[in-house]
Each structure stands twice: as structure tokens, then as C-alpha cells.
Amino acid sequence: MVAVSDEMLAVSAKAGQCVDFDSLVERYAARIHAFCLRATGSAQDAEDLTQATFLAAYESLGNYNDERPFGPWLFGVAANQCRMWHRRHSRESERAGKAVEAVEDPAPTPERAYEHVETAAIIRRALAGMPSTYRSAVTLRCLEGMSTREIADALSLSLEAAAKRLARGMRMLRERLEGRGVTIDGLCS
DSSP: OOOOHHHHHHHHHTTOOHHHHHEEEHHHHHHHHHHHHHSSHHHHHHHHHHHHHHHHHTTTGOOOOOTSOHHHHHHHHHHHHHHHHHHHOOOOOHHHHHHHOOOOOOOOOHHHHHHHHHHHHHHHHHHTTSOOHHHHHHHHHHHTTOOHHHHHHHHHOOOOHHHHHHHHHHHHHHHHTTTEEEEEETTTT
16 A cells, blocks of 8 residues: 655645545644644643644645645644744743653663753753744754754745754754753754
């Protein structure tokens, strides 16, 4: 059986095949939720934003260019939903500290597990304190593994603007982490 591409499903959904959009939701729900959770620090808000993202994506399918990859377009919709959420919630840094991510380690010692949790919390706080324009680019690269071209597509930027935003964001993140003994080397490629 040949797997149907995201782009083919999007074109079909655009033509009115709701079941194909459901397939896209199944493929992307966990990643979009994780993206929104990192942006908000709140599981409930991330759930709401995930639903808002898919609703907005469905309503905007007419604007989707089927010659471009679907994933970055969908993450662009999610990034816009998160930006609107941040505008409505001025206390973003307080909320970002509330989310705790589980550290996947086969058999960590308690000390090592604590270090991982602390490092993740430091990185989350540093990201939460960054302007959303840079935070989005860094999150898409480091946590979603997107290329600069995909980031440009997701954020509706030129390739040059995305590259500059990513470079400035990475520099900002390094500076914020520098005094805390945390490096991002190896985390983002």
C-alpha cells in the first residue's frame, strides 16, 4: 500500500473530503500540541490552541498552496495561533515555568534525572523570555527539526529573513543560557 502524502491529503481536503483532513489531524496532532505546549507552558492552553490551529487550518485550506509542503504551512498556522494567544496573555513568562517535560532516559540516576529536568526548565524559561518572533524560529529549528526554508514557509518569511531571525534567536538563546552553565550545542543542528 502506497502512503498518501500530506500534500495530496490537503488537496483532497481542500476539495471537500473531510476524511482526508481528519487524516492530517491524526498525523500532526501530537506535534502541534507539543509546539503549542512549548509556546504556552500550559497543557490546557496547548490543547485549546491545537484545536484552534486545526480549525483555522481547515478554514484556510483555500489559501494553502499545494506546491509547497503542508507541514511548514500548518506550523505557520500554529505559530499564528500562539502569537495571538501571547497577545491575549501578557503574563507568558509566569505560565511558561509551570510546564514540566518528562525526560526520556532509559535508566537515569535520580541526580541525572534532576539535572535533565533542571536543564530543560532553564531552556524553557530562556525561550519564554525571548520575543515571540525569535522564539518561534528557534523552536521550529531546535524542537521540530525544520530547515531554514521550512521555517520561512511556516512563518511566511523570505529565506533571508528566516535565516536572520534564526541566527539572532540562536544568539539570544546562547546569551541567555551562557551564565547558567547550559549550552545548546548538539540540541539544534
